[in-house]
Amino acid sequence: MRADSLDPQQLDDNPQLARIRARLESKLAQLGGPVPLSETPEPSPAAAAAQARIPRAYRAAVADDPRVITWVRDVAGLAVAPNLSARPQIKYGPSLLLIGRTGRGKTWQAYGAIRSLLARGIDVRWEATTAADLYADMRPSSGLDAEWMLRRLMRTPLLLLDDLGAAKTTEWTEELTYRLINQRGIHQLPTLITSNLRVSDLRDKLGDRVASRITGMVSQQLAFKGPDLRRVAA
Ligand SMILES: Nc1ncnc2c1ncn2[C@@H]1O[C@H](COP(=O)(O)OP(=O)(O)OP(=O)(O)O)[C@@H](O)[C@H]1O
Ligand SMILES: [Mg+2]
DSSP, rough: OGGGGGHHHHHHSHHHHHHHHHHHHHHHHHTTTTTOOOOSSSHHHHHHHHHHHHHHHGTTOOOOOOOHHEEEEEEEEOOOSSTTOOOOBBOOOOOOEEETTSSSHHHHHHHHHHHHHHHHTOOOOEEEHHHHHHHHHHHGGOOHHHHHHHHHHHOOEEEEEEEETOOOOOOOHHHHHHHHHHHHHTTTTOOEEESSSOOOHHHHHHHHHHHHHHHEEEEEEEEEEOHHHHHOOO
């Protein structure tokens, strides 16, 4: 018989159950009543590992921009749990373009968004790279398996592509950026892109094919204004 289908009178009729009930009630009374279930997800080693990979400078980042908060809510709402006991995972969703001059808090908001998804209990598998690091890693002389790395960034459920358009470009970097953006675009994989350039300038720098796909992928182009926060802090 399930405990929630017991008549309280039956509990009192059974001396052993009555004793357990009295003990529980006295404990609850000491605690000031029933303890509500926490809304904070249970800590998980995977979530702790994902948080630990965030660079130290952005480990306390909070996405407090309302437009970024909306994006987090949208992406979290589209996350799917593979089974009843598993955490929801990102399968697809909108991307976001954060534009502004240097030091305006774009990367801070992007890492804040990743932290916010983790805090919501989403199983966030993510990668981050600046465009300059991506191109450096992809050079044959880097000694890394470039194709494998590119495919990892193409497929990761959430990618932060930082400082797009800041590095020197060539036909080769254009092609590489195109392959990455195109794959993420057609699979609708959420991508946080930060840039100092507006889309029209990104078009000049990285070509029309890249700029066109970014425009199609992003739910919003967020402009960040205000002072250079690095200078303010100094
Ligand atoms: N909301 C915030 N609260 C506290 N510190 C912040 C906040 N936003 C940004 N910062 C700090 O301001 C500095 C600049 O932020 P950030 O690196 O995000 O700028 P950015 O726009 O990405 O600049 P860049 O274009 O040069 O990459 C960082 O040191 C960051 O830690
Ligand atoms: Mg930045």
